[in-house]
Amino acid sequence: AQKVTQAQTEISVVEKEDVTLDCVYETRDTTYYLFWYKQPPSGELVFLIRRNSFDEQNEISGRYSWNFQKSTSSFNFTITASQVGDSAGDFCALRVEYGNKLVFGAGTILRVKS
Amino acid sequence: SQTIHQWPATLVQPVGSPLSLECTVEGTSNPNLYWYRQAAGRGLQLLFYSVGIGQISSEVPQNLSASRPQDRQFILSSKKLLLSDSGFYLCAWRSPGAIRKNIQYFGAGTRLSVL
Numbered sequence: 001a002q003k004v005t006q007a008q009t010e011i012s013v014v015e016k017e018d019v020t021l022d023c024v025y026e027t028r029d030t031t032y033y034l035f036w037y038k039q040p041p042s043g044e045l046v047f048l049i050r051r052n053s054f055d056e057q058n059e060i061s062g063r064y065s066w067n068f069q070k071s072t073s074s075f076n077f078t079i080t081a082s083q084v085g086d087s088a089g090d091f092c093a094l095r096v097e098y099g100n101k102l103v104f105g106a107g108t109i110l111r112v113k114s
Numbered sequence: 115s116q117t118i119h120q121w122p123a124t125l126v127q128p129v130g131s132p133l134s135l136e137c138t139v140e141g142t143s144n145p146n147l148y149w150y151r152q153a154a155g156r157g158l159q160l161l162f163y164s165v166g167i168g169q170i171s172s173e174v175p176q177n178l179s180a181s182r183p184q185d186r187q188f189i190l191s192s193k194k195l196l197l198s199d200s201g202f203y204l205c206a207w208r209s210p211g212a213i214r215k216n217i218q219y220f221g222a223g224t225r226l227s228v229l
Contacts, residue, residue, distance in 0.1 A: 045220040
């Protein structure tokens with residue numbers, strides 16, 4: 001069975017601070033896919049990134065970066081120089097190669113204060 | 115481009131009343147379709163998914179049912195709502211094809227309050 005753990009229920013930071021959201025996953029499958037989604041106050045889940053299990057390269061997209069480490073089964077999300085507009089729920093998810101389902105973590109609510 | 119529509123956006127229903135939430139996808143064919151529920155302040159729970167017309171897989175036994183009468187239409191229903199059915203319901207789709215596969219795209223959601 002697969003499991004995704006986001007231990008941080010809620011994080012509050014002051015604008016311009018860097019913040020890292022943790023994600024730890026469990027699976028026995030050797031091929032799997034990891035995702036991050038953002039949920040703004042409007043409620044719609046917005047896809048941010050997908051990472052394959054065989055690609056451990058970190059990725060940077062503007063102020064967002066993702067650190068994938070298979071050795072620790074982690075896929076962490078860092079926001080550099082946070083902005084008030086980054087305030088949202090952030091969800092990590094896992095799908096195995098031949099599965100139809102995404103398994104979501106409980107999410108981390110990020111609050112960025114001015 | 116592909117788009118997903120959900121309606122209604124907000125719904126307030128009395129206990130014991132029926133429910134019908136609709137989701138449609140445009141710009142793709144034979145998508146995989148999903149219904150999720152999100153309780154307040156919690157993560158997403160997969161309720162149903164479908165890989166084709168009339169094919170429904172249920173993840174959690176409950177008071178809800180799903181149907182897929184057309185290729186790009188997915189309906190979530192209940193005959194009698196319970197208080198515990200309150201929540202935020204999200205529909206999602208995924209292309210089974212090679213391009214952009216694996217990524218699920220979500221609709222705007224329906225906020226259901228059962229009173």
